[in-house]
Amino acid sequence: MSTSSSAAFDAGRGPAEHDVRTQIIEAATAHFSHYGYDKTTVSDLAKAIGFSKAYIYKFFASKQAIGEVICTNCLAQIEGEVHAALEGVQAPPDRLRVLFTVIVEASLRLFLQDRRLYEIAVAAATDQWSSTQAYKGRIRQLIEEILKEGRASGVFERATPLEATSHAVYQVLVPYLNPVTLPHLSALHAESPTALQDLVLRSLAPQRK
Incomplete structure (x- = not known):
């Protein structure tokens, strides 16, 4: 295509x-x-x-312009679930866990339940449609906001530059944000849904002297 x-x-x-x-x-x-x-x-x-x-x-x-709107609607559905789940969750580590859990599960459910519409998501990711780029930017920003909250409260380390940390945490999520790789990760997520969360949170913990 x-x-x-x-x-x-x-x-x-x-x-x-x-x-x-x-x-x-x-x-x-x-x-x-x-x-x-x-x-x-x-x-x-x-x-x-x-x-x-x-x-x-x-x-x-164009047809892509129509696809962009449909893609945006699908991604907005995922974001809506994420923000609804985050309401009332105060502790930054818990907020990060909720973000990881909901965005992965919502993405798997939405993109894999309709194989035909899934083609739009693949096209959007492959050709880097602006709808997907904007979505990734908002997720990256949300991660950074949670990291800032954790650093301010002392539960996350502050030695590493914030931009580098947020980029690294975001990269862990990237395979789950990309519909091309998403189907290959569903089995791994089912086996150990909190493994990535645990790994990321351990890396964010302040070093003990």
Whole structure:
């Protein structure tokens, strides 16, 4: 598949809340889920919805632009679960555990339960769509915020530069954020779901003198 990473995220034309845009997204989600992203063209979507291809292009610049919105909706679902789970969790180590647990389980469930829509996630990751890049940036920022909280309260070490630490912790999560590698990790996660959490938290603990 050849999709351009330079295509603007949600290159939609017309108001985002427009009923027609919503109708196109809903129809595209159903069509991709049934036939797959790779095998679906804008012409196919136009026929399924009952619009002309030219009319769809009034709202979206390309098939990828439609895929970007669907991908963003899926990633927002994962983020919503993460933030809901973090509510009321105060201790930074516990917050980090919750982040790891929920983001891994939500990603596995969402991306692997629908094999057809999973193709969109693979395309987004492979071609580095802006929706996935923005999502990764927000997860990286959330990790850094938790690390700052832990350093301020004295439960995490402060000798290593914060940027280096947050990057290292984020890298541990990267395979679970990437739908290309995700299927190969599901069995490992099922065997020992807290192994990565334990390893990361041990590395973050202050050194005893």
